[in-house]
Amino acid sequence: VGSGKLESAVLWWFPDHARTIRPPLPPPRLVRHMVQDATSRQIHILMVEDDAAIAEMYRVQFEHDGYRVTVATTGEVAVSSLAGAQPDIVLLDLLLPDRSGFEVLSALNERFPNHPPVVILSNYGEPSMMDRGRSLGAVEYLVKSRVTPSDISEQIPVWVEQGRRGGRRES
Amino acid sequence: LTQAATVAQDLTAVAFVALGVAVAYHWYRERRRTQRALAAALITLAVVAALGRIPDPPLALSLLNLTLFMLSGFFVLLFRSEFIPLGRRTLLAAYLLLGFGVAVGLADVLFFQAAPPPAATLLGLGIITPWAIFVGEPVVRFWLAGNRLPAVQRTRLRFLSFGFGLLIAVLVVAVIGGRSLSSPAATLSIQLVALISVPAIYVSLMPPALLRRIWRLAEEGQVRAAMQDLLIFSPSRQVMAERAAYWAVRLMGATSGFVTDAGGKILAATGIDADGASELAARHPDTIVSVPLHLTEGTGKLSIVTGPFTPVFGSEEVAQLRGYANSVAAGIDRARVTERMAALESNKTQFLNLASHELRGPVTVIRGYVSMLESGMLGELNERGRKAASVMAAKVLEMNELIEEMIEAARLEEGDVNLHPVEADLRDVAREAAEVVSPLVEAKHRLELDLPDRRVGVNVDPDRTKTIIVNLLSNAIKYSPDGGAVTCQVRARAGTARVAVSDEGIGIPRDSMSVLFTRFGRVITPQTEHLKGTGLGLFLARQLARLQGGDITVASVEGAGSTFTLQLPLAGAEPAAAANDGAERTAVAQTD
Numbered sequence: 001v002g003s004g005k006l007e008s009a010v011l012w013w014f015p016d017h018a019r020t021i022r023p024p025l026p027p028p029r030l031v032r033h034m035v036q037d038a039t040s041r042q043i044h045i046l047m048v049e050d051d052a053a054i055a056e057m058y059r060v061q062f063e064h065d066g067y068r069v070t071v072a073t074t075g076e077v078a079v080s081s082l083a084g085a086q087p088d089i090v091l092l093d094l095l096l097p098d099r100s101g102f103e104v105l106s107a108l109n110e111r112f113p114n115h116p117p118v119v120i121l122s123n124y125g126e127p128s129m130m131d132r133g134r135s136l137g138a139v140e141y142l143v144k145s146r147v148t149p150s151d152i153s154e155q156i157p158v159w160v161e162q163g164r165r166g167g168r169r170e171s
Numbered sequence: 172l173t174q175a176a177t178v179a180q181d182l183t184a185v186a187f188v189a190l191g192v193a194v195a196y197h198w199y200r201e202r203r204r205t206q207r208a209l210a211a212a213l214i215t216l217a218v219v220a221a222l223g224r225i226p227d228p229p230l231a232l233s234l235l236n237l238t239l240f241m242l243s244g245f246f247v248l249l250f251r252s253e254f255i256p257l258g259r260r261t262l263l264a265a266y267l268l269l270g271f272g273v274a275v276g277l278a279d280v281l282f283f284q285a286a287p288p289p290a291a292t293l294l295g296l297g298i299i300t301p302w303a304i305f306v307g308e309p310v311v312r313f314w315l316a317g318n319r320l321p322a323v324q325r326t327r328l329r330f331l332s333f334g335f336g337l338l339i340a341v342l343v344v345a346v347i348g349g350r351s352l353s354s355p356a357a358t359l360s361i362q363l364v365a366l367i368s369v370p371a372i373y374v375s376l377m378p379p380a381l382l383r384r385i386w387r388l389a390e391e392g393q394v395r396a397a398m399q400d401l402l403i404f405s406p407s408r409q410v411m412a413e414r415a416a417y418w419a420v421r422l423m424g425a426t427s428g429f430v431t432d433a434g435g436k437i438l439a440a441t442g443i444d445a446d447g448a449s450e451l452a453a454r455h456p457d458t459i460v461s462v463p464l465h466l467t468e469g470t471g472k473l474s475i476v477t478g479p480f481t482p483v484f485g486s487e488e489v490a491q492l493r494g495y496a497n498s499v500a501a502g503i504d505r506a507r508v509t510e511r512m513a514a515l516e517s518n519k520t521q522f523l524n525l526a527s528h529e530l531r532g533p534v535t536v537i538r539g540y541v542s543m544l545e546s547g548m549l550g551e552l553n554e555r556g557r558k559a560a561s562v563m564a565a566k567v568l569e570m571n572e573l574i575e576e577m578i579e580a581a582r583l584e585e586g587d588v589n590l591h592p593v594e595a596d597l598r599d600v601a602r603e604a605a606e607v608v609s610p611l612v613e614a615k616h617r618l619e620l621d622l623p624d625r626r627v628g629v630n631v632d633p634d635r636t637k638t639i640i641v642n643l644l645s646n647a648i649k650y651s652p653d654g655g656a657v658t659c660q661v662r663a664r665a666g667t668a669r670v671a672v673s674d675e676g677i678g679i680p681r682d683s684m685s686v687l688f689t690r691f692g693r694v695i696t697p698q699t700e701h702l703k704g705t706g707l708g709l710f711l712a713r714q715l716a717r718l719q720g721g722d723i724t725v726a727s728v729e730g731a732g733s734t735f736t737l738q739l740p741l742a743g744a745e746p747a748a749a750a751n752d753g754a755e756r757t758a759v760a761q762t763d
Contacts, residue, residue, distance in 0.1 A: 051532060054532065057536050057539045057540060057543075060548075060549075061548070064548055123528050123529075127589050144531060144532075145530075145531040145532075145535045145538065146571070148542040149542065149543065
C-alpha cells in the first residue's frame with residue numbers, strides 16, 4: 001500500500017483535516033517564484049515554537065525553500081521580536097512556556113493592529129480551539145501532525161498575500 | 172366497696188414498690204449514669220408509696236415521706252437535665268421551689284392537720300404544684316422530643332410521659348376534689364388510674380422484646396424497602412454508608428451510628444459527626460455496639476451508639492443488626508465496584524485525550540523529517556534508503572490515523588463533538604465517500620454505487636456522515652481480501668434513509684458481533700489477524716450515527732460477507748409519518 005493511498009483515506013476520515021488543506025496547494029513550480037514577494041524581498045517568517053526539535057525541523061524546510069526564519073521560544077520573546085524585526089508572517093504555537101498562543105495573539109492584536117498574518121500551528125485540533133483561533137484573526141489553524149513541513153512551506157506565500165490583501169477582518 | 176378501695180390502694184402501693192425494685196435492679200445491672208436520676212425518682216416514689224400505707228404514721232415518718240415525695244419529682248427534673256442540661260438560674264429556681272414545696276409540706280404536717288377544706292386544698296396545691304412542675308416540664312419535653320426519634324425511642328418516651336402525666340392528673344384531681352372524693356368509689360377509681368401509670372412507666376424503661384418488635388414493625392417495612400433500593404440502585408459508596416448508618420440507628424432505636432472501613436476510617440455517621448464518633452469510640456467503647464461489616468478490602472464495622480433510651484441490646488437485636496450489616500456490606504462493595512469502574516472509564520478517556528495530544532508532537536517531527544527524506548531534500552538516498560523512507564512514511568501515517576481516532580473517541584466520550592447539520596442529499600454524500608475510498612479499491616474488487624433516482628434529503632453533518640460511509644466502505648474492502656463486489660446502496664423508506672454497504676468478504680463470526688461496535692473492539696480470526704486496525708472505526712461510526720439520530724446495524728454470514736446499514740432520519744418529517752406528511756404539504760402549496 002503506497003503512502004499516497006493511505007494519506008488520502010486518512011485525510012478524508014477526519015473532516016477537520018479536510019478543511020485545513022483548502023485552498024488547494026499551488027503547483028510546486030510556482031512556489032519557487034512566490035518565495036519572494038512582489039518587491040522581490042525575501043519572506044521573513046517568525047516562528048513561535050518552544051519545542052526545539054519541531055522548530056529545527058521547520059527551519060530546515062523553510063530555509064531550504066529560501067525563507068528567512070526567526071524562532072521565538074516564548075510568548076514574551078515573540079511579542080518583543082515583532083516590535084523589532086518586521087516579519088511577513090507569524091507561525092504561532094499554542095502551548096508556550098509563559099502563556100498561551102491565544103494570549104500572544106490577543107496581545108499582538110492590541111499592540112500591533114497591523115501585524116503580519118498569523119497562522120496557528122498546534123497539537124490541538126478541537127473545533128472550539130480552531131474557532132477561537134480564527135475569531136482572534138488567525139488566517140489559518142493547522143494541526144501539526146496532519147501536515148508536513150512542505151505543505152506549510154508551500155502555503156506561506158499564499159498566506160502572506162492573503163494578509164497583505166487584508167485577510168484580517170478587523171483591518 | 173370500702174374494702175375494694177383499700178385493696179386497690181394496697182395494690183397501687185405494691186405495684187409502685189415492685190416498679191421501684193425492678194428499676195433498682197435494672198439500674199444496678201446497667202449502672203448507666205444517665206438513668207441514675209430516673210431510677211432515683213422511681214425508687215423514692217416506691218418508698219413514698221410503701222410508707223403511705225402505714226396506718227397512723229408518726230410525725231417524723233410523715234415528714235420523711237413528704238420530703239421523699241418532693242424529691243421524687245425533683246429527680247425527674249434532674250433526669251430531664253441529663254438530656255438538655257438546665258441553666259444555673261433554672262436549677263437555682265428549682266432548688267428554691269423544692270424548698271418551698273418541702274416548707275409547705277412541713278407546715279401542713281406540723282400545724283394545719285385540722286385546716287378547713289379551702290385551706291387544706293390550698294395547702295395541698297402548694298405541695299403538689301412544685302412536684303407537678305418538676306414532673307410536668309419533662310413530660311411535655313419528652314413527648315415533643317419523641318417526634319424526632321426512631322419509633323422505639325419515641326414510643327418509650329411517650330409511655331414515660333403518659334405514666335407521669337397520669338400521676339400528675341391523679342394528684343391534682345385528688346387535691347382539688349379533697350373531701351368530696353373521699354368516697355370509696357372515688358378512691359377506687361383514682362387508685363385504678365394511678366395503677367395504670369405503673370405498667371406504662373415500666374415498659375418505657377424496660378420494654379419487653381415483643382413490644383419493641385411491635386413498635387418497630389412499621390419501620391422494618393421501610394428498612395426492607397430501603398435495603399432493596401440500596402441493592403438495586405447502588406448509589407455511591409458514601410451514600411450507601413450514610414443510609415446504612417441511618418437505618419441501623421432507626422432500626423435499633425439508637426441515638427447515633429457510624430460506619431468504619433477496614434482501616435478504622437469513618438465512612439459515614441448519623442446523629443453524630445465523624446470526629447465525635449471517633450472520639451466516642453476511643454473514650455467510651457462501652458456505649459457502642461458494633462457488628463462486623465465484611466467488605467472486600469477487609470472487615471469494617473457498623474456501630475451504633477446506645478443512648479439513655481436505647482433498649483438493652485439483647486442477642487436478638489445484635490443478630491438482627493448483624494444480618495443488616497451483611498446486606499449493607501454487599502451493597503457497599505457493589506457501589507465500590509461501580510465507582511471504580513466509572514473512575515477507570517473516565518481515567519481511560521482522559522488518558523486517551525492526553526496521550527494522543529502528547530503523541531502528536533513526536534509524530535509531527537518524525538513525519539516531517541521522513542517526508543524530507545523521501546523528497547530527497549536532505550540529500551539523495553540510495554534505492555534501499557528510499558524504500559525505507561517510504562515504509563516509514565506509511566507507518567507514521569498509520570500512527571497518525573490511530574492518534575486521530577483516539578482523539579475523536581475521547582471527544583465523543585466527553586460529548587465534545589460539535590455537529591454542523593445541514594440539509595443534504597445522501598446520494599451526494601455516498602458518491603463523495605466512494606470517491607474517497609477509490610484509491611483503496613484494487614483490481615480484484617468491484618465498487619458499485621446503487622443510488623435511487625429521487626433525492627434522499629437528510630438533515631446531517633455531511634462531513635461526519637461521509638466519514639461514516641467511508642469507514643464502512645474501507646472496512647468492506649479491507650475484509651474482502653479475495654476481492655468481490657462491494658456495493659453501496661442508498662434507499663429512502665418510511666421516514667428513514669438507509670445506506671447499506673455489502674461485501675462478499677470473510678464475514679463476521681456470530682459470537683464476535685457483540686465486540687464489533689465497542690471501543691477498541693476488534694474481531695481477531697486467522698483471516699483478520701494480519702490486518703491492521705485500531706478497533707475504533709466502527710465505534711466512532713456508530714457513535715456519530717447515533718449523535719445524528721440514526722444508527723448502524725449489521726448482518727453477516729461467516730465466509731459469505733457482511734452488510735452494514737447506516738440509518739438516518741429523513742429530513743423534514745417525523746419517522747413513519749414522513750411520506751404522508753410530505754404529500755399533504757405539497758397539496759397545500761399547490762392550492763395556494
